């Protein structure tokens with residue numbers, strides 16, 4: 001006998017959204033995370049159109065806006081040869097502006113919405129292993145904040161536990177596509193750094209970005225190949241940051257130098273992207289746990305929000321919709337893969353940092369086309385429990 005219909009391990013963008021959608025559909029859901037409620041995480045947080053679309057559809061965008069998250073209506077693409085191209089966001093698919101909420105705000109809004117919908121939320125609870133019956137996963141073993149052992153039995157166990165997923169490791173989910181490249185990133189917040197909107201900058205083998213966010217802050221990041229980053233960091237992290245910024249677009253260092261740093265520099269080592277098999281008997285993976293790509297295309301959060309709904313629909317179809325679990329989950333995986341393939345491949349190419357400024361322009365067109373393709377498919381895939389037909393293929 002299960003304690004819950006679903007236990008979700010990992011309570012951030014992918015996990016909290018999955019829990020929210022399932023709880024809203026009337027399922028009993030436990031959401032556990034080893035971190036503390038409302039904590040930050042290592043990530044910049046530019047949302048793309050698909051992510052904003054999801055938050056709008058779930059009725060959560062007003063909370064983000066009310067918390068002072070600035071609307072972003074323009075994007076500037078700077079190139080090291082001096083060119084700047086400004087693009088105004090065209091309102092389509094019900095998205096009139098982009099947003100880049102701090103994770104301590106976005107993740108908390110999602111967790112609160114999941115709890116309000118009836119999910120039982122437990123922070124500071126670490127999942128250590130799986131409960132299994134034969135080859136079927138039937139829940140998790142965990143340790144709570146006092147170190148007490150807990151077992152949570154559920155019909156479905158969801159691993160939304162990020163790039164180093166315990167659930168993926170325990171079920172032995174195979175990687176079906178691994179990226180050949182990955183970039184190293186540094187980022188830091190600044191006050192008094194006005195921006196055009198999103199600003200992205202590209203020089204030979206280097207990139208940078210300015211992301212306006214809450215509390216009047218701007219997140220500034222730089223990225224390059226890991227070997228280059230290692231070399232530059234020998235001179236110091238601040239020097240590496242300034243060098244990459246200047247190589248990305250010569251006007252950026254002076255702008256950033258005149259701003260006020262807020263918080264310390266954060267670093268992310270190069271982790272190659274992967275796409276894993278994302279389901280098996282009694283388990284599924286969502287978000288970075290099953291599909292991770294280099295942060296340079298700033299799309300992981302948007303994809304996590306997208307896949308939460310694809311998975312929630314598949315679980316609803318399997319647990320109450322008269323569709324067999326393997327069929328429902330296979331549909332989830334094929335929808336995820338179809339919508340992800342182009343961007344995954346374009347991101348891998350950008351993350352190689354083996355391009356010059358002209359090649360960067362071409363790559364960015366590829367990234368943009370991949371995002372447009374995803375946005376074209378998204379409303380067709382994401383539309384409630386009818387997603388998964390008995391034939392197994394998502395209708396589009």
Ligand SMILES: Cc1cc2nc3c(=O)[nH]c(=O)nc-3n(C[C@H](O)[C@H](O)[C@H](O)COP(=O)(O)OP(=O)(O)OC[C@H]3O[C@@H](n4cnc5c(N)ncnc54)[C@H](O)[C@@H]3O)c2cc1C
Pocket residue numbers: 009010011012013014015032033034035041042043044045046047048125126127128160161162163165166185268286287288289295297298299300301302303304
């Ligand atoms: C440097 C950097 C910059 C980025 N910038 C952007 C950006 O600008 N825009 C964008 O869209 N994406 C960006 N991303 C990607 C984005 O951060 C991820 O795609 C997103 O966080 C994935 O969300 P998730 O819910 O799948 O996993 P996570 O956010 O990683 O959450 C996983 C959760 O699982 C919990 N957990 C892990 N193990 C256990 C366990 N055993 N038991 C219980 N809980 C557990 C963790 O505590 C964590 O809270 C960036 C990533 C990095 C690294």
